Amino acid sequence: MDNDKEESLESRVVQACHYIDELTGGVSPPLQFSTTYARDSEYEYLSKFSYSRSGNPSWELLEQVCAELDGGAEARCFASGMAAVCAFFETVNSGEHVVAPRIMYHGSQDWLRRISEKRSIELTLFDASDIENLRRSVEPGKTTVVWIESPVNPTWEVIDIAAAAAIAHDAGAILAVDGTVASPVTTRALEHGADIVFHSATKYFNGHSDVMAGILVTAEMNARWDEIKLVRTLTGGVLGPFEAWLLLRSMRTLFLRFDRASESALRLAQHFEGDSRLERVLYPGLESHPGHEIAKRQMTRGFGGVLSLLVKGGAEAAKRIAGNTRLFVPATSLGGVESLIEHRASVEGPHSAVPQNLLRLSIGIENCQDLINDIEQSLEAL
Helix, strand or coil: CCCCCCCCHHHHHHCCCCCCCCCCCCCCCCCCCCCECCECCCCCECCCCCECCCCCHHHHHHHHHHHHHHCCCEEEEECCHHHHHHHHHCCCCCCCEEEEECCCCHHHHHHHHHHHHHHCCEEEEECCCCHHHHHHHCCCCCEEEEEEECCCCCCCCCCCHHHHHHHHHHCCCEEEEECCCCCCCCCCHHHHCCCEEEEECCCCCCCCCCCCCEEEEECCCCHHHHHHHHHHHHHCCCCCHHHHHHHHHHHCCHHHHHHHHHHHHHHHHHHHCCCCCEEEEECCCCCCCCCHHHHHHHCCCCCCCEEEEEECCHHHHHHHHHHHCCCCEECCCCCCCCCEEEEHHHHHCCCCCCCCCEEEEECCCCCHHHHHHHHHHHHHHC
16 A cells, blocks of 8 residues: 555545644534634734634634635635625626626526626626637627536536636636536536636535535635635625534535435436437436536536436426425425425526426435436326
């Protein structure tokens, strides 16, 4: 055995970067609930902490693990995914140009539409099915941010991150990647040229549907990153210490949960591919998927635990299938240990470009055959 060989990232996440409490020897980090910190007789702070809106010991280890997980220079946690998204886009100035997919997480797009209207930020939404659409959307010297998801949620087009980074950088812009669905277990977007990666940590990082959190990770320390940190302090979109502790605890099983969900999602996709009751199964792990080869290159450890079904019969048929499941829970979210099913267009609202007959399935860690049987019985009932 080679004793000089570095341990895997998986092992480091499991052990929270080999955390041992210096005071007690505990292997689980303690909670620090204090919101303010004392000064000494010279009126100097006793430590680097002053007030919990600008820093809390309970965040430190979490942010260290997140930065290492993505291979970034530094990470910052936020009170929710949207708090992180909003902090990032606060760095975009009036008159600048943002490019993003036409289909993407609707909350992020709703915020982009809002700042476009309120702050005179130009917004271009492109069709993610072809990288040339992104190239045509970017305006050199004007575009400052390209924001992508890969795969795109919930239609699962696969954007080549390295190609998108080259397009953005050639135009003088940065590339920000929403890595929520393709967690760093399988895709480390910064290694493909992204400048910033975002995660709704509510999803796979937490994985138990009981914590809301957001994470931003930067490839390098720069003025934009300093501004993001300042925005978090000024707006107060900070993560509570107990939520940070819960999130770090959950992340220790991230690789196990993601592997199980990915394996089951692939089995479901393969089982239902070609089913006469469906128009199509959308999942990048299928060899028939148009973006499969790019996905294989970018997603090195499974294709994720979320897939979509296009149901014959339109929106009403899709809703009835979602309402007839016994094991799948009809609810909105993804990345949890329980499997969820949702009619996505109903969730997204009036701006949704998602097909009306699309059902999004987030696969958990239940017995896979039970999940297959549940979808089968719901389709048969229809």
